[in-house]
Amino acid sequence: MFKTVFTSSYDKKMDMLEERLAEEIGNKLDNLAADATTVSGRSTYPLDTGAYVNSFSMTKNSEGAKRSVSSEGLSTGSLSQRQGYEKLKSDIANIATVQNLRSIQQINLINAAPHALDVERGENWQSPGYMVFATLRDIGIR
Amino acid sequence: MASIYDNIRAALEVKLSGISGLPEVAWENLTYSPTTGTSFVKPRLVPTVREPAVRGLNPQIYYQGIFRVDCFVPEGLGPAAADDLADKIIDAFEATTDVTNGSTNVSIRYAEREQGMPDGSFFMVPVNISWYIYS
Numbered sequence: 001m002f003k004t005v006f007t008s009s010y011d012k013k014m015d016m017l018e019e020r021l022a023e024e025i026g027n028k029l030d031n032l033a034a035d036a037t038t039v040s041g042r043s044t045y046p047l048d049t050g051a052y053v054n055s056f057s058m059t060k061n062s063e064g065a066k067r068s069v070s071s072e073g074l075s076t077g078s079l080s081q082r083q084g085y086e087k088l089k090s091d092i093a094n095i096a097t098v099q100n101l102r103s104i105q106q107i108n109l110i111n112a113a114p115h116a117l118d119v120e121r122g123e124n125w126q127s128p129g130y131m132v133f134a135t136l137r138d139i140g141i142r
Numbered sequence: 143m144a145s146i147y148d149n150i151r152a153a154l155e156v157k158l159s160g161i162s163g164l165p166e167v168a169w170e171n172l173t174y175s176p177t178t179g180t181s182f183v184k185p186r187l188v189p190t191v192r193e194p195a196v197r198g199l200n201p202q203i204y205y206q207g208i209f210r211v212d213c214f215v216p217e218g219l220g221p222a223a224a225d226d227l228a229d230k231i232i233d234a235f236e237a238t239t240d241v242t243n244g245s246t247n248v249s250i251r252y253a254e255r256e257q258g259m260p261d262g263s264f265f266m267v268p269v270n271i272s273w274y275i276y277s
Contacts, residue, residue: 117259124262125168125176125214131188134256138190138208138272 026096050079
């Protein structure tokens with residue numbers, strides 16, 4: 001009989017695979033963050049104060065929204081899309097870790113701006129919404 | 143030659159207007175004044191993807207998007223009328239349905255509704271119909 005024990009290298013390979021998995025999840029979430037803050041990368045909704053785009057948060061499991069920015073008192077261009085994206089990247093760094101791989105049941109993209117529903121669906125029947133979440137649902141995670 | 147989006151819109155709008163029992167339609171970018179107490183629907187074409195379907199020169203192009211139909215019913219009468227209207231539209235555009243108009247054949251990926259909400263003197267339920275076409 002000839003026998004070779006792979007325990008040590010097996011553990012290393014598993015660790016490496018878990019690191020790659022966490023990295024890949026992070027990359028997918030990063031694509032979603034980019035799409036969310038620019039709506040499929042084409043800036044199809046105009047940036048006004050930036051309150052909406054800075055109200056996105058990404059959370060895991062049953063965690064609630066991390067931020068909600070009101071446009072009250074803000075002037076046009078107060079906050080940028082880039083700032084909103086960087087906040088999501090910070091959220092992703094805390095989610096897509098090897099330690100979290102086995103404990104995450106779901107990942108949530110939330111926009112808790114006071115006017116989030118108006119942005120999505122429009123105000124009154126005359127003003128069409130920008131359908132940010134409907135668009136994200138349609139294009140999926142790339 | 144009409145643009146592909148004109149053809150897609152025509153196919154989807156013809157299908158919508160053919161639904162039995164459909165109330166008035168507030169067509170996109172046409173003046174419409176709703177009558178309080180009278181239901182209506184408001185469709186909108188929202189392209190989301192345009193990309194080459196294959197690699198190489200002169201590739202076939204894949205188009206994808208949402209045909210959004212907001213269903214408005216009079217406020218204060220409960221959600222049943224809006225639910226029925228949304229159901230009719232979802233049934234007509236059920237997933238895997240092909241919507242044909244002339245030589246344009248638009249395929250439906252999914253049809254789903256969102257939560258209803260008060261909207262002025264109406265109660266509104268949005269229906270999202272996802273479509274795609276290769277051209």
